[in-house]
Each structure stands twice: as structure tokens, then as C-alpha cells.
Amino acid sequence: MKKNSVVFLALMVIAGCSSKSTVTPDEAPISQPSLRSSSSIPPSSPSGYGFDQWQTGPLGDVFYDYDSATLSIDAQDQLKQNGGWMDGNASKSALIEGHCDQRGTSEYNLALGDRRAASAKEYLVRLGVSSSRLETVSFGEERPFAQGQSEEAWAKNRRAHFVVK
Amino acid sequence: MIQFFRSAVPGLVTLLFCLVFFPLHLVAAEEGEYIAIRKEGSGNIALVLDKLDAKGRKETSYAQSLDAIMNGGLDFTRLFSLISPPLNVKDSSDRKNIVINFPALTSVGAEVYVGGAVTMKSDEIILEMKVYEAAGSKLLMNKIYRGNEATLRTMGHAFCADLVELLTGKKSVFGSKIVFISNKTGFKEIYECEFDGYGPKQLTNSRSISMNPVLSPDGKHLAYIDFTSGRPTLYIKSLIGGRIASVGKSSVSIDPGWRSNSEVGATLSFDGNQEIYLVNIDGTLSRRVTNSKSIDISPTFSPDGSKMAFVSSRNGLPQLFIQDLASGEVKRLTFSGRYNTQPSWSPAGDKIVYTTWEKGGEINIFTIGSDGSGLVQLTRNCGENKSPSWSPDGEMIVFTSNRQGKEKLYVMSSKGGNERVLLQGDGEQTQPSWSLFR
Known part of the structure; x- marks a missing residue:
């Protein structure tokens, strides 16, 4: 029983449902993901929020604030889109890579990237995607997408990157 | 300015004396098996590391390598002020018996004098090192290190490690x-x-x-x-x-x-x-x-x-x-x-x-x-x-x-x-x- 409640609490935190537990308290409130409402999810297209030169596959990437693994409204919308695609392509699985910008220290960023990948996965699982189809990994700050020391580059590197398997 | 003490009480008295009159100088006390030279203030141990004696071409070449290895090693620790040996540090007028000129060493501020010699026995390199306390003309350590051309660095650093341990009572970075x-x-x-x-x-x-x-x-x-x-x-x-x-x-x-x-x-x-x-x-x-x-x-x-x-x-x-x-x-x-x-x-x-x-x-x-x-x-x-x-x-x-x-x-x-x-x-x-x- 205790173990179950711990897992449930962890889900609450990862999905950002409890504002007390979020890393950044000034985060926008996060809506509950709707389970199994794939008919209302627009088909994903390789344009928009989650798509750029580093993401041209069917699943869009999601982006994070500084030192945060919390899902923004845009991130949640993208994940709903990704969930719809996963729903319609039941034979496919996905690897979710957590990435960070190169500021801070590399060990902490490896942990932060792990939490970013995990938050994206948990949201998809709550949408109904089987967790066995979603693998996560963290690259921390080791594989940045955009080069350079600007907020624009940093923002591009704080992401969960989706790779269809 | 180094003082060596045999017992704690006169040591303490002299230590107090030194602290009062020479607060920035080194004070040494014998503690157990090593001789600890404690830093008072920010001063390092003033050390003369003399060129190694050697006869023969190979010996001289190894001696020069060891000179550089030991100098570099001791400098790296930043525990020492390395002083160039005064020209008249060794009196070799008596060929059998080289005499160290301790007054010349103390006049340049040296507290410790290190000298040694390199000899060879077939292919084996023998490094004999001697450490003296300059003010008291006292031999603190005399040790032989053996090796070959490939182990010169290890030999030189083995001496550096022994020297640091002798003078500070602590293990050193050598070998790490x-x-x-x-x-x-x-x-x-x-x-x-x-x-x-x-x-x-x-x-x-x-x-x-x-x-x-x-x-x-x-x-x-x-x-x-x-x-x-x-x-x-x-x-x-x-x-x-x-x-x-x-x-x-x-x-x-x-x-x-x-x-x-x-x-x-x-x-x-x-x-x-x-x-x-x-x-x-x-x-x-x-x-x-x-x-x-x-x-x-x-x-x-x-x-x-x-x-x-x-x-x-x-x-x-x-x-x-x-x-x-x-x-x-x-x-x-x-x-x-x-x-x-x-x-x-x-x-x-x-x-x-x-x-x-x-x-x-x-x-x-x-x-x-x-x-x-x-x-x-x-x-x-x-x-x-x-x-x-x-x-x-x-x-x-x-x-x-x-x-x-x-x-x-x-x-x-x-x-x-x-x-x-x-x-x-x-x-x-x-x-x-x-x-x-x-």
C-alpha cells in the first residue's frame, strides 16, 4: 500500500499536478491530461511547436524552462499530439531523450535530463500509451542541439527529444 | 632558523621564544619517528637542493635528469623555497672527504641542505641522498635508491616523498x-x-x-x-x-x-x-x-x-x-x-x-x-x-x-x-x- 501511494505521489509530481511540488513555483497551472480522447487530438504534422531542424519525425519534441522538468501548456499540447500518433501506430515504440542546456554542472544536468524524459513519458502513459512502448534516457548537457551561448540556443537544448523505434 | 628538541618542555620554552622573537620563522620539533618542521606564518621550508655528484658520462647524464626531476617535484608541492646552492657550498680540497660549508648555507637563509651522488653498478643506477639541517650541521637522513634508466622519475620522486615526510610528518602527493x-x-x-x-x-x-x-x-x-x-x-x-x-x-x-x-x-x-x-x-x-x-x-x-x-x-x-x-x-x-x-x-x-x-x-x-x-x-x-x-x-x-x-x-x-x-x-x-x- 505504501509503495502504491509513493508511486502515485511521484506521478503527481512528475505531471506537475501539485503546485507545491513543482521546482519553479511561478509555473503556469497544468491541466489534467484527458485519457483516451484521441479523436479530438489533431493529427501531428512536422511543423509547429515541437518540430525544428532537429526533429523531423512524426513525434514532436517538448521544451522546458530553466532548471525545470515541469510541462508547460505547449508541452502538454504537443504530448497529446504525440499520444494520438502513438495510438494510431500501435506497433511503434519511442525513445524519449532528456536534454539540458550547457549551463550549470554536468552531473546535475544528467539528472535533470532524466526527469525531463520521465515527465514526458508519464504524461503519455496517463494519456493511455503503454509504458512498455516508451523508453527514456538522459543525455544531460552532453549532446546539445543548438550551439552557442544565448538564451535562444539554451532554450532549444532544454528538451525531451522523441525518436520513433 | 630551525631548532631541534629532544624533550617537550625545553621544546615548548624554545618554541615560545621563537614565536615571540621570530614569529615568521620555522620551528622544528622531533615527533615520534619523523622530524616535523612546522610552518609558523606563511614561510615555506628554505631548501638548498644541490646538484648530484657523478663521475662518468652516463652517471652525469642520469644525475642531471634526477636533478631536474627532484627540483620539479619539490617545486610542485609549494612546500619549499628552493634556494640556489652557494658557490662555495662544498669544499673538496680534501679529495677523500668533501666538507659541506654549513655557514655558507645559513648565510643564504637555507634551513635544509640536500645533496647526493649517482653511481652505477653494471646497469643499476644507485642514488644516494643525504639531508642535513643547515644550522646544526646535522645529518637527518641518508638513504639509497636503486633503479634503472626507465625508473629515474620513480627514484627521484621516492626521495622527494621521503623528504616531505621527514620534514612535515605528512605523506605527499608523489606517486599519486x-x-x-x-x-x-x-x-x-x-x-x-x-x-x-x-x-x-x-x-x-x-x-x-x-x-x-x-x-x-x-x-x-x-x-x-x-x-x-x-x-x-x-x-x-x-x-x-x-x-x-x-x-x-x-x-x-x-x-x-x-x-x-x-x-x-x-x-x-x-x-x-x-x-x-x-x-x-x-x-x-x-x-x-x-x-x-x-x-x-x-x-x-x-x-x-x-x-x-x-x-x-x-x-x-x-x-x-x-x-x-x-x-x-x-x-x-x-x-x-x-x-x-x-x-x-x-x-x-x-x-x-x-x-x-x-x-x-x-x-x-x-x-x-x-x-x-x-x-x-x-x-x-x-x-x-x-x-x-x-x-x-x-x-x-x-x-x-x-x-x-x-x-x-x-x-x-x-x-x-x-x-x-x-x-x-x-x-x-x-x-x-x-x-x-x-
Whole structure:
């Protein structure tokens, strides 16, 4: 029983449902993901929020604030889109890579990237995607997408990157 | 100005005398089996390291190499003021009996005089070293070191180690190693070099990403993170047998730190959260240490293994905490700075060195007492300074800095100051970790 409640609490935190537990308290409130409402999810297209030169596959990437693994409204919308695609392509699985910008220290960023990948996965699982189809990994700050020391580059590197398997 | 005492009471009296009248001079006292020269004030030990005597072409060549090795080694420690030998230091008018001119040595301020000779017996090189206390003309040490052309550095540093131990009563850095990451091949691989940056050698060739190498206290195992499997995995490699164990649990592994010769602390996230576990050297789990819903990483242990300092975001931003392993009690250690990571517990057990990511973008190195007292900032105004690791004698800290552009390895005094480049190589060098005593 205790173990179950711990897992449930962890889900609450990862999905950002409890504002007390979020890393950044000034985060926008996060809506509950709707389970199994794939008919209302627009088909994903390789344009928009989650798509750029580093993401041209069917699943869009999601982006994070500084030192945060919390899902923004845009991130949640993208994940709903990704969930719809996963729903319609039941034979496919996905690897979710957590990435960070190169500021801070590399060990902490490896942990932060792990939490970013995990938050994206948990949201998809709550949408109904089987967790066995979603693998996560963290690259921390080791594989940045955009080069350079600007907020624009940093923002591009704080992401969960989706790779269809 | 060195005084040697046979008993404590006159020693104390003379010590007080010296403190009153010569507060900046060295005071030595015989303690147990070694002769301790204690620094009063900031002065180093004033030492004359004379050129080695040698007859014959080969002997002279080896003597010159040993001169350079010993000079470089003693200079690296920053424990000495190396004084050039006065011209008339040795009176060799009597061919059988070279006489050392101690008044000439004391007149140039030398406290200790070191001389020696190189001879050969077939292919064996014999280095005989003598250490004198200059003021009292007293022979403190006379020792013979044997080796061959390939072991000159080891021979010279064996003497340096003996000299430091003789004069300070403490073990030294000689013989210790530093492991680190370099990307000079285009991949982040693990390398090792000697304590002074000499002889860098590539240890891995995984053509992937390797991170956070750290040697076990006995130097027999290397723990590190590597992405060869596609995910960051903890590996524990035997440096003797070459056997490599990895943690079987599928997860992300982060930043190992040795608790003993048989146990490594590391973060594993297989249960969905980044928690610190103790792992045996065969890769099996010993036990879980942390239990929080936040990030817990970078374990570093007190020398007796009873306590663990680590980074946790349990209060929001990353801060250092200390956990008692027996009771599980956790105390927050750092209260200044918004982003404190990369702790390393000192070999003496009294301090923890770590980094703070400052508001202006700098990352600086600090030490703090393991009881939370005595915060000291060691670096400032020079970019990002990261991954501090103590020398085995606790006198120095190796770290990385991007102060000249690319990240390179540096060393400094563990009290701050004497910052200098350890190693110049291609690419960037990061995440250094200094071995403990063997």
C-alpha cells in the first residue's frame, strides 16, 4: 500500500499536478491530461511547436524552462499530439531523450535530463500509451542541439527529444 | 632558523621564544619517528637542493635528469623555497672527504641542505641522498635508491616523498595519480596522468561519452559512467584483472563516489527517481541510501565511510546535504549560493569542497567545514571552475577551468592561491579526480 501511494505521489509530481511540488513555483497551472480522447487530438504534422531542424519525425519534441522538468501548456499540447500518433501506430515504440542546456554542472544536468524524459513519458502513459512502448534516457548537457551561448540556443537544448523505434 | 628538541618542555620554552622573537620563522620539533618542521606564518621550508655528484658520462647524464626531476617535484608541492646552492657550498680540497660549508648555507637563509651522488653498478643506477639541517650541521637522513634508466622519475620522486615526510610528518602527493576526461579524439574518453600532469595516458576507447572517473581508495578499481550501451551506465573496472562490472538495472546512472575499496555510491533511476545506492564492485546493489522525490546525486563519503555528503534538490534548487548512513539522519550543509553541486570530502575528513554557480554566470570553488562552519571561497573572477578534487595529502585541489577559453585542468592550494595549469593538451580536459594514498 505504501509503495502504491509513493508511486502515485511521484506521478503527481512528475505531471506537475501539485503546485507545491513543482521546482519553479511561478509555473503556469497544468491541466489534467484527458485519457483516451484521441479523436479530438489533431493529427501531428512536422511543423509547429515541437518540430525544428532537429526533429523531423512524426513525434514532436517538448521544451522546458530553466532548471525545470515541469510541462508547460505547449508541452502538454504537443504530448497529446504525440499520444494520438502513438495510438494510431500501435506497433511503434519511442525513445524519449532528456536534454539540458550547457549551463550549470554536468552531473546535475544528467539528472535533470532524466526527469525531463520521465515527465514526458508519464504524461503519455496517463494519456493511455503503454509504458512498455516508451523508453527514456538522459543525455544531460552532453549532446546539445543548438550551439552557442544565448538564451535562444539554451532554450532549444532544454528538451525531451522523441525518436520513433 | 630551525631548532631541534629532544624533550617537550625545553621544546615548548624554545618554541615560545621563537614565536615571540621570530614569529615568521620555522620551528622544528622531533615527533615520534619523523622530524616535523612546522610552518609558523606563511614561510615555506628554505631548501638548498644541490646538484648530484657523478663521475662518468652516463652517471652525469642520469644525475642531471634526477636533478631536474627532484627540483620539479619539490617545486610542485609549494612546500619549499628552493634556494640556489652557494658557490662555495662544498669544499673538496680534501679529495677523500668533501666538507659541506654549513655557514655558507645559513648565510643564504637555507634551513635544509640536500645533496647526493649517482653511481652505477653494471646497469643499476644507485642514488644516494643525504639531508642535513643547515644550522646544526646535522645529518637527518641518508638513504639509497636503486633503479634503472626507465625508473629515474620513480627514484627521484621516492626521495622527494621521503623528504616531505621527514620534514612535515605528512605523506605527499608523489606517486599519486589523477584520472580525468578528455575529448581530444572527438569522443569523451578517460585518461590518467601522474600527480603533476606528467605522462597522460588514455584508459578507455569506447568512442562514446565517458564521465566522472574515480579511483577506489586502494587504486585497484576505476568507477565511471559511460554511454556505450546507449544510456549512461555505471561501470566498475578492475585495473589489475581488467574485469568490468556494470549495474544490471536498466536506468540512468550518475556520478559515482567510493565509500570503501568494495563499495561505490552512485545515483540510479530505475525506480523512476534519481536515488543514491551503494553498489558492490561486482555491480550488484548493496543498498539504497536516499529516499526523496527530488534529484539526489554526487555521493562523497567521510574517510571512515560513516557519512555521505551529496547534492539534493529536495528543497528546490540543488544544495549539499550530509546523511548519516547508520541512522539515516540528513542535515543540510550549504545555505549560501543558489546552485551548489560537485561535493568532494577531504582526505582528513574536516572539509568538503564544492562548486557554486553564481548569479553572474561564474562557477566558483568553495570549501566548507563538514560541520557547516568556515565557508571559504577559493576561486573568483575567472569563468567557470568545476569538478574540484582533493590531493591525497589534502594540500592541493585539482579542478577544471575555462579561464583561458577551453576547459583545462588546474591545481591550486586547498587554502586558495597558487592556481596553475596542470596539463596542456589538445581538446578539453574535464572531471579530474585525484587518487588517495595506496
